[in-house]
Amino acid sequence: MAALDMDNYDREDETDDEEDGEGMDGEDGEVAAKGSRRVLDGLFGGDDALYYASNAEDPYMALARGAAARGGEEDADPATDAPPPTSDSEDEEAWDLRPSDFVLAAARTEDDVSTLEVWVYEAGARGGGEANLYVHHDLLLGAFPLALAWMDCAPGGAGGPERSNFVAVGTMDPVVELWDLDAADAVSPVATLGAGEAAPKDGKKKKKGAKAAARAAAKAGGPHAGAVLGLAWNATVRNVLASASADETVKVWDVSTAGGPSPSSSPVTTLTHHTDKVQALVWHPADPAVLLSGGFDGRACLADVRAPGSPEKTPAWGVGSDVEALAWDPAHPTRFCVASEDGHVTCFDARAGGGSSPLWTLGAHSRPTTGLAFAGAAAPGLLATGSTDKTVKLWDVSGGGSTAPVCVESADLRVGAVFAMGFAGDDALPGVLAVAGAKGTVAVWEVGASDQVAERWAALAA
């Protein structure tokens, strides 16, 4: 207590009050000004901090600029000698997309709000640097998104040589929306396939008879009558887009006729060889007319969209469970893999004809296998599978039918149940795998960073 000197705890304040009082009551104006100055000093920190004749003299103006440029982060490195960039230039740099950036589109639904997000991934894991992944911008969607397909053909563009940047979105509505990804603030799609011709929505009171009529019209060649569950863009014939729907049909669209004066378009071809909802589609990588589809009828069907033929004659392979995903093997163009709801992955050879025995069957996951992707030419036989059991597995299937597939790596990427996945397919940096799932985040895995993967596929380790 003695150290605190409680008897004189207010002595200094009294002295100040006396001095201030003298200043206020004194006749000398200079003393009064001095007292006021002292009050201001107490408020603003001293003689050097009162005011400046111009902003150029004020050191706090420069500090404020620096703080704004750093976004208010207090942990900025004070040892950095370089002057901080202005806020505008840093924002512009962050907004610009570099040629080295990986970009992907992801469909999000949360709290009944659906958005199409454009993510940017800056690679760096294998180079020893730091990778970065963030949402660049997003677009508001009008309905629950179910499928995405990127395309470089502009609606109404007649498939010319100029390359565009569009994405087709399949939603719970029976239409396919085409969004311009280069427009950061678009509020509506550039074109909608099947719009204007679909049956009017009457909410929950839609009668069964009207539904059946709409489905019959869809099977007869009209627009979709159910949710669009799958999409596939034809990279060879760039104005062709295929869609799979809950109305049990697969439709082929000519994107070049969409947009313009007539915002809607009719499908060019309708395939009716499935007997239940169709949700997986993939074009053959070498033959642009061959389309592989899979549905809830537990079959994968192969169709030539130029001459579909009768549904009974369409080659089909049964897997005994709902087909979740499909993929052609780039190392063996006649082989394709089917992922099914029972967690299995089955490989078939199309040359053997419909109903032929599988080359191999893989019990990949304990729950539905929802994602299936081949790494590409840089890593022949590298197959990635994702499942609602929250794991992603990498398989070596290069042995074909003679050797059983080998699980090379398994990982939980913390995205929850996996709903979508795919390799970037970039020749300069192969093996970049994106996975999205129930937790609402995207995870990017440079699979070449795994020792087991690098050991089997040396091209990924570079």
Add this chain to the structure above:
Amino acid sequence: MLSALAWLPRGAAKPIPRAAAPTEEELAEAARLQAAAAAKGQRGGSSDESNGDDASSSGWETDDSGSEDMEADTDGAAPPTPAPVPELARAKKAAARVKAAGEREMASLDDPRFSTQTFSSFCLRPRSRTPLFVTHTRQIRSHQRPSPGRCHGGPGHGQLRPRRRDG
């Protein structure tokens, strides 16, 4: 949840995303607002009583010398500035969407997880068309904070501002 994804080939996206062209609805809205503004200018301060939706027709009907005023306007004496109107229409449309989203969120006001501070930050963002409080709600629920530099798991959806790693 994320239900689908699609990679873009590297270099396919333009370096700088551009502003979207106005839609037909926006153009119609802009024309309507422009007409309403012109009618309001004709009537001067007496336009407060009329509704903005039918200002163009009702204004011309009640004004005896309406045709003369229209001619005066079209002669270019005081032309309305057309440039901000599409922006206004765009903002108005975005506000309507935000309002619809906000009504859905307001239904869960009783949730104790929502603080007053969360809702005090509500504002309209026409450019991104995302209400801030929805973003905050997501952050509160998921606890996903932006974590630049991580390979697995990027920033949460609330990260609307692009982030570059230093250097």
